[in-house]
Amino acid sequence: MPAARPTGGVYRNPVLPGFHPDPSVCRVGEDYYLVCSSFEYVPGVPVFHSRDLVNWRQIGNALDRPDQLELPPDTPASQGIYAPTIRHHDGRFWMITTNVSLGRHLVVTAVDPAGPWSDPVYLDLPHVDPSLAWDDDGNCWLTTSGVKTYRIDPEVGLVLEGPISTWSGTGGQYPESPHLYRIDGWWYLVVSEGGTHTGHAVSVARSRSPLGPFEPGPANPILTHRGTGRPVQATGHADLVQAVDGSWWMVLLGIRARGQWPPYHVLGRETFLVPVRWVDGWPVVDPVEEATAAPAGSAPAGAAPPGSGAYRDDFDDVRLAYRWISPRSRPDAAWSLTERPGWLTLHATGSTLDRAGVTMVAARQQHHDCRAGVRLDPGDGVAGLTLRVDEAHHYDVEVSGGTVRVVGRVGPFRQVFAERPAPAGPVVLTVATRTRDLYPPVVTSAAELAAPGEPYGVRPAGSDMVVFELATDDGPVVLAELDGRYLSTEVAAGFTGRVIGLYVTRSSAAFDWFDYRPT
Known part of the structure; x- marks a missing residue:
């Protein structure tokens, strides 16, 4: 019969984190x-x-x-x-x-x-x-x-x-x-x-x-x-x-x-x-263990723990890295790495993220706690960064007409959560996800009840918080914090996971770099 498994080595699960199903x-x-x-x-x-x-x-x-x-x-x-x-x-x-x-x-x-x-x-x-x-x-x-x-x-x-x-x-x-x-x-x-x-x-x-x-x-x-x-x-x-x-x-x-x-x-x-x-x-x-060091003998001989998963794309190549994906199609006329060397230029093919046909280049979210940022020159377009499950479930931070805003779409509902003037020139936008505190302090006074935060009697029982930030001369400014559970499979249904997308919905825009790192 086949040989027993070897001794020595450790590894961490999952070996391919994020939306990588049916291996x-x-x-x-x-x-x-x-x-x-x-x-x-x-x-x-x-x-x-x-x-x-x-x-x-x-x-x-x-x-x-x-x-x-x-x-x-x-x-x-x-x-x-x-x-x-x-x-x-x-x-x-x-x-x-x-x-x-x-x-x-x-x-x-x-x-x-x-x-x-x-x-x-x-x-x-x-x-x-x-x-x-x-x-x-x-x-x-x-x-x-x-x-x-x-x-x-x-x-x-x-x-x-x-x-x-x-x-x-x-x-x-x-x-x-x-x-x-x-x-x-x-x-x-x-x-x-x-x-x-x-x-x-x-x-x-x-x-x-x-x-x-x-x-x-x-x-x-x-x-x-x-x-x-x-x-x-x-x-x-x-x-x-x-x-x-x-x-x-x-x-x-x-x-x-x-x-x-x-x-x-x-x-x-x-x-x-x-x-x-x-x-x-x-x-x-044996049962599957989560992402923790495994006992000796649980990994292929000589295997090493995987890297952190952080990466940065400066769009200096003549082709997109293999990790970048787009929903349904990516017409050649919708993107370019040579039109503005060192930048990814996107041209709008659709006017909204709420319907198919939008120009988007996305990468999988691979960690529960992570930060992803872009440097964006919106020109005269509407462009930004989206955390997406599908057309009916996404949170976006976008720039247009000198204004930066955070928009959420969940099922039939669409809402603008924040707006503020955008700095002149290219802007740096960030989306971060962090695991929520599942057991906040108990409300004990009327003052606490009236304080900003979660509604009384409602615990933050969701999966994580999604935080959108804008870089300014005075440091990063938090634009909005949104409940991440509404961008989950249990809410949206389906077989995919979240992706982080660079998009444009009007005219053209250019992206100088994209930086992703677990926190």
Whole structure:
């Protein structure tokens, strides 16, 4: 059977913080490659590389051309690209995913996972969460949520056999994320079930054939945090990988909610890593720990703790960094790094953040407590910095006509929370998020009751506070402090997390730099 996990090393979870859901991983030699869902954002399907399964660096996006990724202009939030799988076979990388906006699976290939990736080959089949596996005879097996299995020719998108119903878990709702693995003469089928929230769970079965019959594992589910008080919840959508030293590991998604009951998660579903050991031919998985140092023996040999996650973009390159994403499209005419060298120039394509079609370049919020700032020359435009979940859930600080204002949109409500004159010339705007004090002092007097702050009897039970600041000659000025729970999945719904976006809604504007750092 597979070797036990190694000793030595520590690591921290999540290994990919922020909106990085539905991870899939493969190893080629000493290198590991991982992809995640991207939903309505372009470029699609970020591709990461690691040498230790802990420290990941984005090396590209698998769907980085309009002819690979067609998203209709009216694509709703949290549609688009779902649940990719990455595999390596016969000298090529294969990535399969579903464009739910078109109702089609697509396959792209590459010799170099950094790209370029090929034009798509389509499979018009139902369900989502497609995965590929090859047997010793060269047959390619496609599994989808359901759980359904097909024998296909992935080169041309031809179905040769199927659908065949195999094993769909232990009875939980939404059996999904099926992955087939050939290990020591057995075919293992790992599925998630229970829905991608607090009921999420991972189960396993095995068979001598990829078509079954499958024998369920004796200790299913092999991983779930449902019904527990663990800080990481919604654990599921798992993929297995064998490390260079023979140990086995699982990548999976989870959420880290904050606040009083009910808690709220704002970063989206994140990517976690856990060790796997084998007992009597079955995988055994330990619970997922949060971002704290792990005991010796819990990490790939030689792994180091990840960096702080801080970065700064001075827009000095001729292309945008891989981390930058845009909702639905990013027309070439809407942005430029050469029009004003050293600045990112944006040209308005839409007049409001409340509807699709706006010009925005965004990066994922990856820490609960963080600060992000920009230096902005608005010119004669309307431009600013937004903390966004979707068109109906965002907080913005923007400059126009010599005025800086903070605007909030939550569901059907839109409100201006603050306004003040903007300094002349380029301005520096900042958005910061900080965890709230969940247990403020008890009100004991009429004077305290009349004091500014939370309404009487209302505790700040949300996830965090969102603080907007303007830099002035006298130092930073706080413009507004807003409750962060309204920019959470529990309020907005959907499958994504927050992003921090640079935008323009009238004329043009230029951004000198963007600085992000955890606090």
